[in-house]
Amino acid sequence: xxxxxxxxxxxxxxxxxxxxxxxxxxxxxxxxxxxxxxxxxxxxxxxxxxxxxxxxxxxxxxxxxxxxxxxxxxxxxxxxxxxxxxxxxxxxxxxxxxxxxxxxxxxxxxxxxxxxxxxxxxxxxxxxxxxxxxxxxxxxxxxxxxxxxxxxxxxxxxxxxxxxxxxxxxxxxxxxxxxxxxxxxxxxxxxxxxxxxxxxxxxxxxxxxxxxxxxxxxxxxxxxxxxxxxxxxxxxxxxxxxxxxxxxxxxxxxxxxxxxxxxxxxxxxxxxxxxxxxxxxxxxxxxxxxxxxxxxxxxxxxxxxxxxxxxxxxxxxxxxxxxxxxxxxxxxxxxxxxxxxxxxxx
Amino acid sequence: xxxxxxxxxxxxxxxxxxxxxxxxxxxxxxxxxxxxxxxxxxxxxxxxxxxxxxxxxxxxxxxxxxxxxxxxxxxxxxxxxxxxxxxxxxxxxxxxxxxxxxxxxxxxxxxxxxxxxxxxxxxxxxxxxxxxxxxxxxxxxxxxxxxxxxxxxxxxxxxxxxxxxxxxxxxxxxxxxxxxxxxxxxxxxxxxxxxxxxxxxxxxxxxxxxxxxxxxxxxxxxxxxxxxxxxxxxxxxxxxxxxxxxxxxxxxxxxxxxxxxxxxxxxxxxxxxxxxxxxxxxxxxxxxxxxxxxxxxxxxxxxxxxxxxxxxxxxxxxxxxxxxxxxxxxxxxxxxxxxxxxxxxx
Numbered sequence: 279x280x281x282x283x284x285x286x287x288x289x290x291x292x293x294x295x296x297x298x299x300x301x302x303x304x305x306x307x308x309x310x311x312x313x314x315x316x317x318x319x320x321x322x323x324x325x326x327x328x329x330x331x332x333x334x335x336x337x338x339x340x341x342x343x344x345x346x347x348x349x350x351x352x353x354x355x356x357x358x359x360x361x362x363x364x365x366x367x368x369x370x371x372x373x374x375x376x377x378x379x380x381x382x383x384x385x386x387x388x389x390x391x392x393x394x395x396x397x398x399x400x401x402x403x404x405x406x407x408x409x410x411x412x413x414x415x416x417x418x419x420x421x422x423x424x425x426x427x428x429x430x431x432x433x434x435x436x437x438x439x440x441x442x443x444x445x446x447x448x449x450x451x452x453x454x455x456x457x458x459x460x461x462x463x464x465x466x467x468x469x470x471x472x473x474x475x476x477x478x479x480x481x482x483x484x485x486x487x488x489x490x491x492x493x494x495x496x497x498x499x500x501x502x503x504x505x506x507x508x509x510x511x512x513x514x515x516x517x518x519x520x521x522x523x524x525x526x527x528x529x530x531x532x533x534x535x536x537x538x539x540x541x542x543x544x545x546x547x548x549x550x551x552x553x554x555x556x557x558x559x560x561x562x563x564x565x566x567x568x569x570x571x572x573x574x575x576x577x578x579x580x581x582x583x584x585x586x587x588x589x590x591x592x593x594x595x596x597x598x599x600x601x602x603x604x605x606x607x608x609x610x611x612x613x614x615x616x617x618x619x620x621x622x623x624x
Numbered sequence: 625x626x627x628x629x630x631x632x633x634x635x636x637x638x639x640x641x642x643x644x645x646x647x648x649x650x651x652x653x654x655x656x657x658x659x660x661x662x663x664x665x666x667x668x669x670x671x672x673x674x675x676x677x678x679x680x681x682x683x684x685x686x687x688x689x690x691x692x693x694x695x696x697x698x699x700x701x702x703x704x705x706x707x708x709x710x711x712x713x714x715x716x717x718x719x720x721x722x723x724x725x726x727x728x729x730x731x732x733x734x735x736x737x738x739x740x741x742x743x744x745x746x747x748x749x750x751x752x753x754x755x756x757x758x759x760x761x762x763x764x765x766x767x768x769x770x771x772x773x774x775x776x777x778x779x780x781x782x783x784x785x786x787x788x789x790x791x792x793x794x795x796x797x798x799x800x801x802x803x804x805x806x807x808x809x810x811x812x813x814x815x816x817x818x819x820x821x822x823x824x825x826x827x828x829x830x831x832x833x834x835x836x837x838x839x840x841x842x843x844x845x846x847x848x849x850x851x852x853x854x855x856x857x858x859x860x861x862x863x864x865x866x867x868x869x870x871x872x873x874x875x876x877x878x879x880x881x882x883x884x885x886x887x888x889x890x891x892x893x894x895x896x897x898x899x900x901x902x903x904x905x906x907x908x909x910x911x912x913x914x915x916x917x918x919x920x921x922x923x924x925x926x927x928x929x930x931x932x933x934x935x936x937x938x939x940x941x942x943x944x945x946x947x948x949x950x951x952x953x954x955x956x957x958x959x960x961x962x963x964x965x966x967x968x969x970x
Contacts, residue, residue: 471852
């Protein structure tokens with residue numbers, strides 16, 4: 279590998295990555311892996327025929343079936359083999375199958391084959407050795423065999439709360455999550471015209487943040503609303519030190535994968551933020567940064583308030599890439615984040 | 625008046641009520657006035673022709689124009705006169721015109737005519753002598769000339785926070801308001817597919833609560849979402865005394881115009897709550913109670929959490945009726961609330 283950025287990596291070989299489950303997250307992880315100079319996408323799996331696999335095949339991505347290839351073959355997709363065949367070629371699998379298949383796949387396939395695996399945030403915390411957000415606990419993931427990249431919402435809160443905690447100390451954090459009803463393609467999801475509160479107290483997001491930020495005092499409530507574009511978090515954080523609003527803005531501006539945006543730049547809603555991502559040319563209109571509105575940052579009686587938007591389909595993609603590097607033994611957290619960000623245009 | 629319930633009232637005459645502005649609130653106030661045994665609807669005003677006025681006319685409600693009747697007459701609506709004519713017949717006007725017309729109307733029409741007036745929550749606090757929620761400060765409104773019934777959201781928070789404050793003492797209250805984008809008929813409102821944060825800190829609702837609950841320590845943030853059915857408030861309240869969840873449930877069950885509902889009774893969202901209102905036979909499917917989900921009430925680390933739903937079109941209607949009585953000198957707060965509730969089926 280002659281590329282300067284990668285000289286320090288001294289890989290003896292490229293990291294061979296397989297992707298199991300080629301849905302909302304899987305197809306994005308596969309695309310991101312292809313963009314890494316130190317990784318090779320050795321294949322993806324499909325369970326049933328769908329247009330996504332057809333696009334993958336047309337781009338030269340090797341398709342594997344989970345067990346028997348017949349259903350895929352009937353539809354004219356060329357199948358290279360089954361999951362066990364894919365495991366022979368892969369150093370690591372990014373498992374993006376629906377919960378709780380990830381955990382089941384570890385026991386059934388990955389452990390017997392001696393292949394490392396990353397699970398997604400739908401799986402339970404104890405399904406893997408570690409729950410992961412790159413800028414929070416990359417080092418803990420080095421050389422691990424099974425790591426869980428946490429959900430989009432948890433990733434979003436971890437990014438901003440971790441930065442605040444390092445800079446000012448977080449005494450306690452409270453958040454109301456206003457969650458999108460379904461992804462843009464999800465035609466059978468709801469609600470159409472309702473607000474649906476969560477009756478978990480706290481909603482699972484708060485405890486999930488603590489799987490990454492181990493001592494964070496955080497409590498969350500949640501509602502679901504009829505939109506497909508991003509989750510919103512109305513955050514309220516009591517800090518140990520009292521920064522100015524300007525200091526908080528500066529902190530977020532230099533925090534990786536956090537973007538400070540301005541409502542008065544015609545970016546006053548989640549829909550406008552997605553339009554920004556589309557204008558920036560990001561594939562699928564993805565916004566992998568957590569977006570914090572500068573005008574929404576305020577201090578009142580020792581509490582910091584700010585609204586942040588989380589693109590549910592894509593914010594975890596760079597985390598998956600960094601998790602691959604950490605688990606394969608690449609020790610430099612900041613360089614991995616930088617390489618991932620450059621490759622994805624973040 | 626022979627009706628027992630009204631015997632104690634000893635009115636020398638019925639209260640003559642006029643309604644100015646016959647939109648979302650005005651048409652409901654007019655209907656509610658008609659249902660009161662101690663009130664007479666002497667007329668409503670319209671500015672331009674619309675189907676609502678046609679329905680009103682067909683029901684025998686007298687229609688007045690604001691100034692010149694010509695535009696209404698052209699469309700075949702029988703106009704009894706202009707606003708000045710209506711003022712000659714009314715003891716009190718409920719002004720439901722769009723802000724800031726209410727305040728302007730006081731100076732231009734009501735004060736010169738010596739007629740009392742109620743404004744709605746879109747008007748500023750200082751537009752009237754007092755901001756009003758019946759169960760909080762009825763007594764302060766007795767014999768006042770100009771009273772402002774606060775907005776739907778403020779009314780909702782005042783009802784539950786006032787009850788909590790009386791029972792347990794409120795140290796501080798925090799709320800995230802998830803606001804409906806527009807009323808069901810409002811075809812040009814948005815958002816269609818976005819979450820729109822508010823960049824006011826606090827949103828105006830927090831300070832507005834303090835116009836009724838004068839010493840309440842309350843801070844609110846808000847977002848707007850694509851639904852037409854009810855606002856949602858995710859409340860978090862630090863209390864001086866620590867009640868059990870059961871005590872909070874019991875408190876809300878006995879609080880006027882607050883309804884404790886259960887998600888597991890198939891009432892898990894705002895849409896289902898409106899379906900309940902429709903099944904109960906309330907006109908227009910209105911839900912005048914503030915609805916608190918029993919399963920959502922929880923205590924954590926000295927904070928009380930609960931979600932409540934507010935029907936933006938109708939929760940202020942009983943407040944307008946009680947304000948009329950208070951301003952006309954009826955001194956018994958509890959009896960007025962009871963009369964209003966019975967008449968409206970609350």
